Amino acid sequence: MTDVAGTPPAPYRTPPRTLPRAQLRRRLGGATELPVAPNAEGAAGLRLDLAGVRLGGAWVTLSWRDAGSGGVARILVNILSHGAAGTGTIHVTEAAIGGDRFAWTGRLPGSATALRFTALSRDAEFALDDIAIRRHGRPALLWRAALRQPDLAGKALFWRLLRKRVRARGMLARALGTRGETSYAAWIKRFDTLTNFDRDRIRAEAASWEAPPQISVLMPVYDPAPKVLEAAINSLESQLYPHWELCVVDDASTDPAIPRLLAQAAGRDPRIKVRRRGENGHIARATNDALSMAAGTYAAFLDHDDILAESAFYEVARAIRSDPALDLIYSDEDKIDGRGRRFEPHFKSDFNRELLYGQNYLNHLTVVRTARLRALGGLRPGFEGSQDHDLLLRLTAGLPAARVRHIPKVLYHWRAAGGSGTFSDRALAAAEAARLQA
Incomplete structure (x- = not known):
């Protein structure tokens, strides 16, 4: 240069x-x-x-x-x-x-x-x-490792006593490399925490908009733990931007607590619409049923155990208002554990077609123009596990990059706790096969 x-x-x-x-x-x-x-x-x-x-x-x-x-x-x-x-x-x-x-x-x-x-x-x-x-020295290292990861430190000592030095060294390195939440927690506190003043400002700004965009949230549900489903719905009801609706489809859950919980949610908030399938059709069909209920100009995808940042739909609506021609909007994300602690942020690039060919880096949060989603036929059954990737590949084929917007903010918290009943927990191998098919 x-x-x-x-x-x-x-x-x-x-x-x-x-x-x-x-x-x-x-x-x-x-x-x-x-x-x-x-x-x-x-x-x-x-x-x-x-x-x-x-x-x-x-x-x-x-x-x-x-x-x-x-x-x-x-x-x-x-x-x-x-x-x-x-x-x-x-x-x-x-x-x-x-x-x-x-x-x-x-x-x-x-x-x-x-x-x-x-x-x-x-x-x-x-x-x-x-x-x-x-x-x-070795005693100090083992002590440090035990404070961070006692199990790995014990395995390191075991293999060292058996004179398996390389294996012991690897275990020790893993234990010592375990990081606390300090760095990301500090980042959240400094850059990703709203004050009451911020909340009041956002509500006032959204209230002043003429013809604010309506966002339909598509949520297929199948036997999640009731507490995580309730947390997902609560994250919607806590949105600072009020112009949303939840289109939730119970995919024939076997736990009787699930339809009761959904009925209670619909009873307290008219923005929540519930439909129950007579038989289990898996995530693609359940999501398409939710899409058939959507009245909003844009459709957002939310898994039954994940949660949204309280400013998520405000940021999405602000992007749409800045460019009404947008067809696809996505944000950064992180993970959340069973105790509600956030970790492993995914700060994404702007739209990169070549990267999307290799991996679905866009999810989550993903918001699509409802008319475009319907024109594509929604999600395709048979791609369960990578149905989102398949959809995004079809959606972006020939789509000008100017009609895709990346919001560089963490607006989606993906629940990573084991046993939460997520679709991805159930069929990881099948998901990889579906990704390759997509």
Whole structure:
């Protein structure tokens, strides 16, 4: 790339600043200073040379401070190595540990030569300080591993006593690599938590819209745990945007608590419409029955055990108002466990047709123009397990990218707790076969 004058632009670098201090700290006290220099590659960041400190193959804890980060990672950390097999790079998966500090515990490759700290983006500001490496002996490692994953730590010790060193090392690495919720929880608190002022503002804005778009939610139901179905419905009733309807089809559930729960929900909220099938037809037919009930201009898909962010339909409606020609809208998502804790966020790219060919990265939340959905015939029976992927491939074939909108916000929480009765829990192998068929 060249600038308008025809000369290559200068490489992006961090603004000049005093280089941070880095130390190799000993278990019994004392420390050795380690050399730090700007990245040689021209990217914003720093390089820490490990030559001469004999850390290859050692188990260590690497920690650093990024002042002002609020526990949100702004730096990519890599271990550089050079040996007989060539040059390699290993990414460090750090965890926020409080006070703007981050840490990683693991085994350095035998051929490790340096650590590289790189800004995550060209615009990322960071203030790296107090870099420390602390080497661990076996007792300390097992203790750390036991605090994080007692079962894996026990297996590591078992295999080590049997002199199965490679297997023991793998178990230990898995235990030590277990991350808490600190980093994502900090991100949620800082970037994904609404205040009462935010809620009032959203309600007032939605109330001021003329002809607000109506969203029909398609929910097939088959024998979920009643408490997770109730949570899914409650997440709809808690929406800050009121112009939605729930079209729920009970696919001949065998648990008598399910039709009772659905009848109670329909009785308290006229926006909830319920139909019960006489026989089980599986997810595609049940969803198509829900589609036949839909009166909204757009249709959203919601599994019977997942939940929506309270601002989900407000964000969708705002996107539709900004461009009424949109046919497909999707958002970022994360997972939620049995205790309601959020984890594993999926921050997605904008529309990428080639990526969609290989995997259904769009779900969830997915919202489709109802007329387009009906023109396609809805979901196709026989593709259960990957019926959504099949639908999206058919929908986007020939669809201009301008009619697809990605909302870069986590609006959908996919329940990952085992035993929740999700369709994907029941037939993982069948789902993979259906994906390949799609």
